[in-house]
Amino acid sequence: xxxxxxxxxxxxxxxxxxxxxxxxxxxxxxxxxxxxxxxxxxxxxxxxxxxxxxxxxxxxxxxxxxxxxxxxxxxxxxxxxxxxxxxxxxxxxxxxxxxxxxxxxxxxxxxxxxxxxxxxxxxxxxxxxxxxxxxxxxxxxxxxxxxxxxxxxxxxxxxxxxxxxxxxxxxxxxxxxxxxxxxxxxxxxxxxxxxxxxxxxxxxxxxxxxxxxxxxxxxxxxxxxxxxxxxxxxxxxxxxxxxxxxxxxxxxxxxxxxxxxxxxxxxxxxxxxxxxxxxxxxxxxxxxxxxxxxxxxxxxxxxxxxxxxxxxxxxxxxxxxxxxxxxxxxxxxxxx
Amino acid sequence: xxxxxxxxxxxxxxxxxxxxxxxxxxxxxxxxxxxxxxxxxxxxxxxxxxxxxxxxxxxxxxxxxxxxxxxxxxxxxxxxxxxxxxxxxxxxxxxxxxxxxxxxxxxxxxxxxxxxxxxxxxxxxxxxxxxxxxxxxxxxxxxxxxxxxxxxxxxxxxxxxxxxxxxxxxxxxxxxxxxxxxxxxxxxxxxxxxxxxxxxxxxxxxxxxxxxxxxxxxxxxxxxxxxxxxxxxxxxxxxxxxxxxxxxxxxxxxxxxxxxx
Ligand SMILES: Cc1cc2nc3c(=O)[nH]c(=O)nc-3n(C[C@H](O)[C@H](O)[C@H](O)COP(=O)(O)OP(=O)(O)OC[C@H]3O[C@@H](n4cnc5c(N)ncnc54)[C@H](O)[C@@H]3O)c2cc1C
Ligand SMILES: Cc1cc2nc3c(=O)[nH]c(=O)nc-3n(C[C@H](O)[C@H](O)[C@H](O)COP(=O)(O)OP(=O)(O)OC[C@H]3O[C@@H](n4cnc5c(N)ncnc54)[C@H](O)[C@@H]3O)c2cc1C
Numbered sequence: 001x002x003x004x005x006x007x008x009x010x011x012x013x014x015x016x017x018x019x020x021x022x023x024x025x026x027x028x029x030x031x032x033x034x035x036x037x038x039x040x041x042x043x044x045x046x047x048x049x050x051x052x053x054x055x056x057x058x059x060x061x062x063x064x065x066x067x068x069x070x071x072x073x074x075x076x077x078x079x080x081x082x083x084x085x086x087x088x089x090x091x092x093x094x095x096x097x098x099x100x101x102x103x104x105x106x107x108x109x110x111x112x113x114x115x116x117x118x119x120x121x122x123x124x125x126x127x128x129x130x131x132x133x134x135x136x137x138x139x140x141x142x143x144x145x146x147x148x149x150x151x152x153x154x155x156x157x158x159x160x161x162x163x164x165x166x167x168x169x170x171x172x173x174x175x176x177x178x179x180x181x182x183x184x185x186x187x188x189x190x191x192x193x194x195x196x197x198x199x200x201x202x203x204x205x206x207x208x209x210x211x212x213x214x215x216x217x218x219x220x221x222x223x224x225x226x227x228x229x230x231x232x233x234x235x236x237x238x239x240x241x242x243x244x245x246x247x248x249x250x251x252x253x254x255x256x257x258x259x260x261x262x263x264x265x266x267x268x269x270x271x272x273x274x275x276x277x278x279x280x281x282x283x284x285x286x287x288x289x290x291x292x293x294x295x296x297x298x299x300x301x302x303x304x305x306x307x308x309x310x311x312x313x314x315x316x317x318x319x320x321x322x323x324x325x326x327x328x329x330x331x332x333x334x335x336x
Numbered sequence: 337x338x339x340x341x342x343x344x345x346x347x348x349x350x351x352x353x354x355x356x357x358x359x360x361x362x363x364x365x366x367x368x369x370x371x372x373x374x375x376x377x378x379x380x381x382x383x384x385x386x387x388x389x390x391x392x393x394x395x396x397x398x399x400x401x402x403x404x405x406x407x408x409x410x411x412x413x414x415x416x417x418x419x420x421x422x423x424x425x426x427x428x429x430x431x432x433x434x435x436x437x438x439x440x441x442x443x444x445x446x447x448x449x450x451x452x453x454x455x456x457x458x459x460x461x462x463x464x465x466x467x468x469x470x471x472x473x474x475x476x477x478x479x480x481x482x483x484x485x486x487x488x489x490x491x492x493x494x495x496x497x498x499x500x501x502x503x504x505x506x507x508x509x510x511x512x513x514x515x516x517x518x519x520x521x522x523x524x525x526x527x528x529x530x531x532x533x534x535x536x537x538x539x540x541x542x543x544x545x546x547x548x549x550x551x552x553x554x555x556x557x558x559x560x561x562x563x564x565x566x567x568x569x570x571x572x573x574x575x576x577x578x579x580x581x582x583x584x585x586x587x588x589x590x591x592x593x594x595x596x597x
Contacts, residue, residue: 022499082502085467085476085477085478085479086476089471109498110479110480110495110496110497110498111497113463113464113479114467114477114479114480116464117431117463117464117465117466117467117468117471118467118468118470118471118477120432120464120468121432121435121468121471121472122471124558125432125558126430126432126557126558126559127431127432127462127464127559128559129431129460129461129462129463129464130461130462144562148461148567149459149460149461149564150347150349150352150458150459150461151349151350151352151458151461152567153349153352153566153567154564154565154566154567155564155565155566155567156561156563156564157561157562157563157564158559158560158561158562159559159560159562160558160559160560161560162558163558201476201506201507201510202476202478202504202505202506202507203504203505204502204503204504205492205503205504205505206502206503207500207501207502207503208500208501208502208503209499209500210499210500210501222596222597246597265498265499270461278596279591279596279597296567299596300591300594300596301573302587313572313573313575314572316573317573317574318573318574318576318587318590319573319574319575319576320575320576320583320587321575322580322583326580327580327583327584330580330581330583330584331584331587331588333581333584334581334584334585334587334588335588335597
């Protein structure tokens with residue numbers, strides 16, 4: 001009945017953040033979720049909690065508290081060493097049942113986008129995918145979740161009015177990280193493990209980390225990105241030189257990844273990484289909507305393109321119509 | 337072995353344009369296609385059919401009657417049978433409601449050993465329907481699958497991660513969501529196309545799959561779209577003029593002024 005629903009909704013309080021870890025390292029999106037979650041919790045006048053699962057990760061709770069959590073729910077057990085859908089969703093679902101959070105945020109990573117949907121079904125609630133903006137409607141404590149769809153052509157604001165918790169996955173690289181304060185204190189609450197290894201239908205046989213340098217596009221202040229206008233894989237060498245000169249990193253459009261010129265981890269865009277550097281230099285990138293979706297919130301965008309009608313110029317703060325092979329060497333010259 | 341592939345008909349988002357006056361999505365004349373990841377999902381099933389005896393590949397969609405066209409494409413690629421879940425009651429579904437309906441369809445198909453879905457549809461872009469359908473069926477799920485190997489009673493799946501991959505052994509039956517790296521989808525064959533138009537498509541409504549109308553579509557969707565809008569366009573910036581040398585010098589001085597370098 002509707003009355004029962006209303007009563008249920010008001011029983012839910014607190015903003016939760018899923019503290020995703022890999023090899024016991026808290027992922028950087030978690031600090032973005034804590035930054036955003038802190039704001040939401042303050043608006044809702046409620047507490048911010050982190051949920052930390054793993055094996056031998058208890059000590060990490062301190063860091064989550066320093067970064068804004070009032071409470072950390074910890075599930076520390078061998079069975080949780082690596083993320084697996086069934087084990088993680090069971091522990092966290094049982095915690096949701098017991099402690100009834102009002103809002104649950106997860107990073108829209110390959111892990112968050114696996115865990116979130118399963119948790120939402122278990123909890124019988126909705127889930128908004130890949131959000132880029134979150135706001136509270138104070139009048140009714142509703143979370144307004146804004147996200148891109150149709151390949152970035154459309155933005156939709158989504159609510160989950162009569163089910164709890166209100167759940168979102170949040171796109172990495174979009175929210176502001178929390179400011180660390182080592183003096184903060186908080187509580188630690190242990191979560192029980194109510195199942196055994198036999199009940200988990202998956203086994204991880206091996207974990208293979210991609211070889212080569214680790215790219216952290218989301219943390220980069222300056223990004224020099226290349227597209228098909230480079231003409232060949234060789235072109236990335238020139239971009240690397242420019243990036244090194246500026247203290248930045250190289251990135252790529254998807255077309256270059258598809259062409260095999262550069263590894264997928266360098267891809268910016270809707271199906272790659274979302275970035276928000278201080279300076280984004282797009283070299284020989286046309287500016288397809290799927291590419292723009294991943295970089296248009298950069299503070300300053302510089303576009304170098306031969307075609308004066310390339311859509312990239314629509315989002316560029318500084319547009320340069322010209323051959324990147326003539327402009328970039330001059331740029332390095334001018335940098336001294 | 338019976339394999340179900342969940343396929344979705346989607347507007348080709350590469351062709352979607354924005355009405356510059358109203359700021360709304362122009363969908364008229366935009367071609368509908370088989371969702372790209374779902375073509376990879378179907379290919380994965382068809383490859384198993386090529387490799388092993390007694391494999392039946394069933395394609396399943398929830399959508400309006402015109403989705404039958406896409407199902408015929410799937411038949412023309414080599415699927416054995418097509419199911420269309422079509423009912424006004426299914427309209428306006430979010431991913432929670434979509435997965436309820438798809439799960440009911442898969443239950444009705446019966447004795448399913450393996451379910452494939454795409455990772456993500458290019459219109460809704462949520463990547464939620466696969467894992468949610470698995471949850472409702474109580475099936476184990478592996479998402480972002482880029483390689484698979486069949487075993488006696490399970491699957492070895494390679495799951496793509498941002499920083500590498502995981503090799504996972506999963507029991508069957510299970511559900512896998514696949515990414516484009518898995519394979520190269522085959523084309524329809526001429527004979528396949530001819531055959532596809534002779535085949536019957538099974539159409540089911542909510543009663544056929546044993547669901548209450550209240551458990552389907554909009555009324556069973558916890559999420560609601562409050563509003564939608566086109567992303568605000570950024571104001572036009574400055575076009576730097578001059579020779580490459582002059583342009584480079586202007587740019588460097590602008591960046592210095594703003595303390596960006
Ligand atoms: C579902 C889906 C998801 C996608 N996701 C992404 C994504 O995440 N990221 C992404 O980037 N793309 C994505 N794409 C692809 C996207 O639609 C475009 O195809 C891609 O971004 C184009 O890459 P590009 O700009 O490098 O190449 P092109 O579009 O070929 O552009 C090359 C540009 O270089 C210019 N040029 C050529 N020579 C020179 C020169 N010497 N000097 C200067 N300029 C030169 C040309 O004028 C042109 O504008 C996606 C597509 C789909 C369908
Ligand atoms: C602008 C906009 C934003 C939206 N945002 C959300 C949101 O945040 N949360 C939410 O719950 N819903 C949302 N929806 C609703 C959602 O798009 C629909 O529920 C849709 O039916 C399925 O979601 P999807 O397109 O994201 O599919 P995905 O989950 O991305 O699809 C993954 C795979 O599931 C299978 N699949 C999906 N749909 C079908 C189908 N109808 N038939 C057969 N197989 C299928 C395919 O194999 C597909 O590759 C939104 C809709 C719009 C228009």
